[in-house]
Amino acid sequence: MSVLSRLREDVRAAREHDPAARSALEVVLAYPGVHAVWAYRVAHRWWRAPGLRLPARLLSQFARFLxxxxxxxxxxxxxxxxxxxxMGVVIGETAVVGDDCMLYHGVTLGGRSSRREKRHPTLGARVTVGAxxxxxxxxxxxxxSSVGAGAVVVKDAPAGSILVGIPARDIAPGHAASARESLTDPAFYLDPAIYI
Incomplete structure (x- = not known):
């Protein structure tokens, strides 16, 4: 796939996910999430090349600044x-994010270990992670799967999970459609039972 095709694909994905996106030009010029992904793609290519890890880290930090x-x-x-x-999204070094995922602001895909090993999460395709x-x-x-806003996930979850709470748990195994609808209702998050 050519670079231009990949850029178009990213712009299309933004327009499909965000009803506020009015045009491709608006996405290209004013969407920091798209800019961060584009900078990541360059930095990742450098990261895999011998001797370019420092420039890759510098580019990723510059993208973070912007x-x-x-x-x-x-x-x-x-x-x-x-x-x-x-704003505030952090994706760690050993994280894996599948195709067609969506992350909202403040999401952390973080580690729990300081050893040089796989220490960050893996998201399958079409995972949505709330603010x-x-x-x-x-x-x-x-x-x-969907991860609700403010959830803290520390255990594996099967495909189609709806994860909420601290620590997160699957709120509706086998009833994903109705549970997914409740994630969009602000009153759902006022129920203290989901945090127990």
Whole structure:
């Protein structure tokens, strides 16, 4: 796939995920999540080249300065990632993000170990992670899952999970459609039972 095709694909993904996106030009010029992903793609290519790890880290830090989004160049990110708003997003070095994922502001894909090992999460394809959610350690979130705003995930979750609370738990195994609808209702987050 050519670079131009990949750029178009990222712009299309932003327009599909964000109803506020009025034009491709607006996405190209004013979407920091898209800019952060583009900078990551360059930094990741450098990260894999002998002798270019320092420039890769410097580019990722410059992108962080400009966008408020920190993506380590060692992370592996699939196609069509969309980061909505984005401020405060952190994606660690050994994180893996599948195709067609969406992250909201304040999301952390962080580690729990200081050893040189797989220490960050793996997100399957089509995973949505809500605002200020934290996923810690080498856990795997299955394809098509949703992580609610403010959740703290520290355990693996199967495909189609709806994860909420601290620590996060799957709120509706086998009833994903109705549970997914409740994630968009602000009153849902006022129920103290989901945090127990």
């Amino acid at each position: 966008t408020g989004i920190e993506i380590h160049p060692g992370a592996r990110i699939g196609r069509r990632l969309f980061i909505d708003h984005g 200020n959610a934290t996923i810690l350690g080498p856990v795997t979130i299955g394809a098509g």
